Amino acid sequence: MINRFLYKNILTAALASGCFFMSACENDVNEVRALGQKKTGVDEGRNIDSYLSMNGRMKAHLTAPLLLRYQGDSASKAEFPNTLHVDFYNDSAKIESKLRADYGRYMENEHKVFLRGNVIAFNVKGDTLYCPELTWDQNTGKFFTDKRVVLSKGHRSSVFIGLHGMDCTQDFSTINLYTMEPGSFFNIPDSTKGADTTAKPAQ
Incomplete structure (x- = not known):
């Protein structure tokens, strides 16, 4: 399956190239760079508003206050450590279910x-x-x-x-x-x- 992600803004080039949930952020470029320098191999984004589509169909919409994207890992992953909310869509692009959790982690390879x-x-x-x-x-x-x-x-x-x-x-x-x-x-x-x-x- 081929994933296509809809962006409003791009966090960083590394995040754009591999992240499962694409982000719409309120950070300016300098803020994002400063955040990335705090942790080696970790990109950070805030106020995430993301969409996932598969084979041209929208499957999910995720919102979260914080995203941590880990780089240089054989098992790439993205974490949402400060809660997240997800809407799931059926084949008619209508919401069929929703969820929330305190923490989320996307295992990209799996x-x-x-x-x-x-x-x-x-x-x-x-x-x-x-x-x-x-x-x-x-x-x-x-x-x-x-x-x-x-x-x-x-x-x-x-x-x-x-x-x-x-x-x-x-x-x-x-x-x-x-x-x-x-x-x-x-x-x-x-x-x-x-x-x-x-x-x-x-x-």
Whole structure:
């Protein structure tokens, strides 16, 4: 797959040549150069506003207050140490899900984004995932983790807890939870009242 990135401004030539998330920054040239001199082999950018497209289609929009781009590494990576927010788009260029995390890292050679710290992901239907760590696979468009996860479906009408993680498509249309916690529950419609009124434990 060929990645195409949309720039508003270029942080540095090194950042432009390899960074997964391209940046729109408020730094002037001298500020960026000064930041780059603070850490050998590290480019820094602030107020990141970035787009990712694959095969001519927009896939994601990322915003973050800080980007650290590491150079001269056999496994190139970009870090977002001070929180990040990502919108994910479907094939019709409409937002299908969003997420936020305290920290993010893009592994360029693996085409994966690792997220950590108060990770929250949700889709347009209100299904919401809470977990301490999560990985997004750029090639498959899937999320996965081996950490405990809490998934609320339909604005908390159903709550499922996976003790050993899960994997799911980025629109949450297919979800696999590993080792369901007994405290998980879902609501069963009461046909006499026409509403979801009875909570039952998930099997």
